[in-house]
Amino acid sequence: MECFVLCSIQTARWHSVFLSISLLLITYLMTLQRGNTGHGECERTEDCRATIGTEMETQLPPHEGDELSVVDMHTGGEPLRVILSGYPEVKGDSVLAKRRYVREHLDHLRRALMYEPRGHYDMYGALIVDSELPEADLGVLFMHNEGYSTMCGHAVIALGRFAVDYKLVKEPQSLETQVNIHCPCGLVKAFVEYSGGRTGGVRFLSVPAFAFATDVTVTVEGFGDVTVDISYGGAFYAFVNAQRFGLDVTKSRTRDLVDAATAVTNAVKSQVKLHHPTSDDLAFLYGTILTDGNDDYSTDPTANVCVFAEAQVDRSPTGSGVTARVALQYHKGLIQLNQTRTFQSGATGSRFTGKAVEETKCGDFKAVVVEVAGRAFYSGVSRFVQEADDNLTHGFLLNLDGGHKF
Template sequence: MYVKTVEMHTGGGPVRILLSGFPKRKFETLLEHRNYVREHLDHFRKALILEPRGHHDMYGVIIVPPTLPNADIAVLFMDNSGYSTMCGHAVISMARYAVDHGYVKTLKSPETKVDIQCPCGMVSAYVKYDGTKTGATRFISVPAFVYATDVELPMKKFGTLKVDISYGGGFYVFISAEKLGLDVRKTKLKDLVQVAGDITDVAKEHIKIEFPESKEQAFIYGTILTDGRDSNIKATSINLCVFADRQVDRSPCGSGTTARMALLYHKGLIGLNQSRYFQSSKTGSSFSSKIVRDTTSGGRKAVNVEVSGQGFYLGTSTYTLEVGDKLGHGFSIK
C-alpha cells in the first residue's frame, strides 16, 4: 500500500481525503460502488481509519468517478465500522477542496457552486470565494423528513423511552439528554456515548426502517442527544451525535443538523428561512442552518435544509504498509 491523503477538519470533525493509491473503477450507481468497496476494498478503510494511522473517531472520504453527468465530484464516506450514506461535516470540507483543486471548471465570486454526488444523492454546496481564497461553505441537503415520532423503545436502564426518528441523508434517533437524567454539556462523554450507543442498538433491534427509494439507506445510523432546547429558535442548541460503532462526531453533525431541522419543522417549532444555530457539546464548534424549501420524498412531506460551516486544511500525508507489518493493516482497541 502506498497512498496519499489530504487532512482537513470541519468543526473538529476529521476529514481524511484519500487522493491516490485507490483502484479506480466505474459503476452504474454510486451505491453499487459503495457495495463493491465494502466487499472487496475494505482493507483501505481499515488501514486509514483505524489505528495505528487513525483512531476510533477518525473519518475519511474516498474520491471516486461520478455516475451522474452533472456531478463535479463523487465521494464515498468512511467511518470506524463501514461506509455511511451522508456526512455534512465531510461535505463542507470536500466542497472547499473541490474548488481549490480543479474539480469545478468555472470559479465565481462571491460563491462557487459544487455539485457533490453522495451515496444519499446529489448535494449542492456553495463555497465562499473572493477571487483568490476559498472559505466557508453552505450545502443544500437531499430531501429530509421525519420518519416517526414518539416511538417507544424498551430500555433496561430507563424503562420505556419515547424517541423521534428523522432522516437527513441518514436516519437518526433523537432524544433530549434531560429525559435520561443527563446533561449533554456536563455529563462525562463516556457516559453519554454509552447511553446513545445503547439507544441505537435497541432502535435497530425494534424498528425496521422502510425506505423504498433506497433500501441501501434503510438503517439507523446513530443517536443524537440534544439539550432539549427545541422551541426557542433564537437560542443555540446542542447536538451530540454518536454514530457507527459508537463513534463521536466532534462537529454538531451536518446530516444530523439536517434531520433535526426537519423534525423541528414537522413539530411547528421553526418556519421556512428561519435560521437556527447548533453547537457541539464537547468542542463548541457550531453550524448554522435553515429550511429553504418544502419538497417531497417518496410521497412523504420533506424539506431541503441549508447547513453552513467552515472546513480547514491540516496538512498532507503519505502512508505505506511494510511487508510483515500485521498491525499496519488496522486495528481497534475500545
C-alpha cells in the same frame, strides 16, 4: 638493519602526513559541497531537525508495500481524511454500487486509513469517485470506524472547499462557487465562498429530509422505556433529550453520553423497522443524537451530541444530523421556512447553522430541503505506507470496553 628500521619509520611518518593532508582536503571539499546545498553539519539540535526536514521532506526509506496519500481536514473539529491516491479502480455503475464494491472488496484499505496506527477510533474519511450523474462535479464515498455512510454534512462542507482548491471545479466564481457532490444518498449542492483565490465558508442544500416517526417508545437496556423521534437527513437518526438519562450534552462525561446514545441505537435497531422510499441501501439507523431539548425556535444556539457508527463521537454539530433535526422541528411546527437556527456541538462548542428553505416530497413523506452552513480547515498532507512484513499493516481498533478489532 638500523637503516631499514629508520627508513620504515620515516616512510610511515610520511604516509601519516599524507593521510592527514588527504583527510583535511576531503573534509574541506565536503564542507564546500554542504555550503552549496545548505545542508552543512549542524551545531544545534534544532539545526539538525531543520536539516533532516529539508533533506528528507516526505521521502521514505526503501520499503516494500503500497502507499496511500491523503489530505486531512476538519469541520468543527470533526476530522475528514480525503484520499488522494493508493486505491485501485472502484467498480460499479453508480455511487451506491461503488459503495457496495468497496465494502465487499476494498475494506482493508478503509481499515488501514481509519484504524490505528494511521488513524484513530473516531477518524472519518472520504474517497472521491466518478459519478454517473452528468451534473455532478464529483462523487464521494464516506467511511468511518464501522463501515460506510450514505451522507455526511461535515464532510460535504470540507469537500466543497477541497473541490475548489484542488481544481475539481474548473472555473471558480467570485464570491461563491457551486460544487455538485454526488453522495450515496443523492446529489448535494454545496456553495463555497471564494474571493481573491481563497476559499472560505461553505453551505449546502440537503437531499429531501423528513421526519420518519415521532414519539416512538422503545425499551432501552438499563433505562427502561424511552420515547424517541426518528428523522432522516441523508441518514436516519434517533433523537432523544439527554435529560431523559440525567445528562447534559455540554457538561456530562463523554463516556456517559456514549453509553446512553449507544443503548438507544441498539434498541431502535432491534425494535423499529426503517424504510426509505428510494433505496433499501439507505434504510438503516446511523446513530443517536442526544439534544439539550431546546427545539422551539430561538436565536440562541441549541446543543447536541451525535454518537454514530460504532460508538463514534462527532466533534461537530453533525451536518446530516442538523438536517434531520431541522426536518423534525419543521414537521412538529416548531420552526418555519427560512428561520435560521444555530446548532452547537456539545463536544467542542463548534457551530453550524441550519434552516428549512423549501418544502418537497420523498415518496409519500412530506419533506424539506435544508440549508446547512459551516467552516472547514486543512490539517495537513500525509503519505502512508503499508509495509509488506508489518503484521499490523491493515490497522487495529482499540475498544475501551474490549473486543478490539484487527
